[in-house]
Amino acid sequence: MIKAEKLTRKFGNFVAVNGIDLYIEKGKIFGFLGPNGAGKTTTIRMLTGSLRPTSGKVEILGLDMKTHELEIKRRIGVVPDEPRIYDHLRGYEYLEFIMDIYRQNTKEVKKRIEELSEAFGVDYLDKQISDMSHGMKQKLMVISVLMRKPEVIFLDEPTVGLDAKSAKILKELLRKYANQGVTIFLTTHILEIAEKMCDEIAIINKGEIIAQGDIETLKQGENKSLEDLFLELTAQEEDIKNIVDSL
Numbered sequence: 705m706i707k708a709e710k711l712t713r714k715f716g717n718f719v720a721v722n723g724i725d726l727y728i729e730k731g732k733i734f735g736f737l738g739p740n741g742a743g744k745t746t747t748i749r750m751l752t753g754s755l756r757p758t759s760g761k762v763e764i765l766g767l768d769m770k771t772h773e774l775e776i777k778r779r780i781g782v783v784p785d786e787p788r789i790y791d792h793l794r795g796y797e798y799l800e801f802i803m804d805i806y807r808q809n810t811k812e813v814k815k816r817i818e819e820l821s822e823a824f825g826v827d828y829l830d831k832q833i834s835d836m837s838h839g840m841k842q843k844l845m846v847i848s849v850l851m852r853k854p855e856v857i858f859l860d861e862p863t864v865g866l867d868a869k870s871a872k873i874l875k876e877l878l879r880k881y882a883n884q885g886v887t888i889f890l891t892t893h894i895l896e897i898a899e900k901m902c903d904e905i906a907i908i909n910k911g912e913i914i915a916q917g918d919i920e921t922l923k924q925g926e927n928k929s930l931e932d933l934f935l936e937l938t939a940q941e942e943d944i945k946n947i948v949d950s951l
């Protein structure tokens with residue numbers, strides 16, 4: 705379960721996230737959408753305890769982030785948009801490092817690493833991270849999170865950098881985990897992913913949530929695509945027409 709109440713983050717005078725409320729039930733896949741700079745990453749960082757809110761409250765798995773930050777961090781997994789991982793380590797050294805930090809250096813987790821590596825075509829765990837491509841690092845990051853089977857998983861733009869097969873496997877795995885009760889929060893710019901994968905979405909624009917709910921309800925029975933709805937709500941439709949006309 706993920707809950708945010710009046711969550712706000714300012715950078716100086718600039719309000720990046722402005723009093724948002726979120727509630728995501730256990731076992732749901734939640735998509736967080738919004739134009740560039742809308743406040744998605746800032747929100748994920750507050751929900752995962754890597755950035756302190758200016759005000760408001762975060763609750764994960766029924767625990768308050770202010771008082772239970774460590775326990776929350778132990779039970780969740782985060783795949784950031786830019787894999788910032790230790791360049792000097794080899795792939796398997798990084799996974800061992802994560803297993804040690806989470807005290808999960810067990811046969812079971814090692815077996816899962818093998819299965820996940822096989823699934824994602826990761827046959828380069830002996831390569832140094834600095835020599836891996838963006839997509840290769842991304843897959844290593846995904847394995848380092850999924851191997852721990854966290855109860856809540858946050859993914860910032862999870863499919864960017866992944867090839868079509870890996871992206872499909874990731875999407876199907878996330879649905880399987882959700883069916884097992886894992887709660888999943890992801891951001892994406894790919895509206896088709898949101899439409900196909902998510903039980904519910906929220907659209908954030910200029911730091912405020914402008915729509916939230918399941919996609920069918922948001923479309924209000926109208927026969928339009930999520931793309932049209934998104935552009936309409938974020939008021940970009942007219943803009944795009946003017947830009948294309950002027951080119």
Ligand SMILES: Nc1ncnc2c1ncn2[C@@H]1O[C@H](COP(=O)(O)OP(=O)(O)OP(=O)(O)O)[C@@H](O)[C@H]1O
Pocket residue numbers: 715720738739740741742743744745746747
């Ligand atoms: N550390 C920071 N200092 C100052 N401003 C910041 C900082 N982090 C984010 N911002 C600003 O907050 C706003 C929201 O940024 P954020 O990264 O959350 O957007 P986003 O929705 O994830 O965008 P994108 O889709 O482009 O990744 C932007 O205007 C950004 O410049």
